[in-house]
Amino acid sequence: MNFEQNLVYHIFNQGNNQQKIFSTGITICFPRQNAQAHATSCRFLCYCLMPNHFHWLVRVHSILTQLDTNTTNNSNPCTPPQLRSLTESIAIMLRSYTRAINIQEQRSGSLFRPHTKFKTGWIDEFITVDKYRKGPNDFRAFPDNNYGWECFRYIHENPIKAGLCLLAEDWEFSSARDFADLRAGTLCNQSLAKTLLNLL
Secondary structure (H helix, E strand, C coil), X not given: CCCCCCCEEEEEEEEHHHCCCCCHHHHXXXXXXXXXXXXXXXXXXXXXXXXXXXXXXXXXXXXXXXXXXXXXXXXXXXXXXXXXXXHHHHHHHHHHHHHHHXXXXXXXXXXXXXXXXXXXXXXXXXXXXXXXXXXXXXXXXXXXXXXXXXXXXXXXXXXXXXXXXXXXXXXXXXCHHHHCCCCCCCCCCHHHHHHHCCCC
16 A cells, blocks of 8 residues: 555455454454554544444555554664554554454454555545645545545445444444544544534
């Protein structure tokens, strides 16, 4: 995956052979682990965890992630921080989650499909970004390019389409409850999401 700075991406992956990838105890930890792991490179706008796949909508502000200095055994303040690509960071996080599940479930092998996918429709061939930009980091959804809003709605409505609930906010494992003010979630940057996706 090759990400570009300051763009919004829909990132998703599925269980290998469509197997179940989430159990209740770890499902709750998964999005928080993701947000913490990628805090230096992207902001979560929304997410949804389904029994056998996940969806994230993120805004990338850096294609590199700074490694946690607590885990690198490097106590020298003069040493520059170690960096890895956002792509590599996502792959490592999914491998780490797989190891945890394999230990918990006493199983082995891959949990996710080999390639995490991503899409962005934030900029399309019919739009000149400069005509909308007010600054170098200003990318917003506009009436003739509503990819961000459509993706936000698609992610939150996933459990409804799967017959798991009647309302998006009824699904515990998504950010829909946060945006409906039914939970004080801090995982997603709601302010940024509302601004970028014209949810105000």
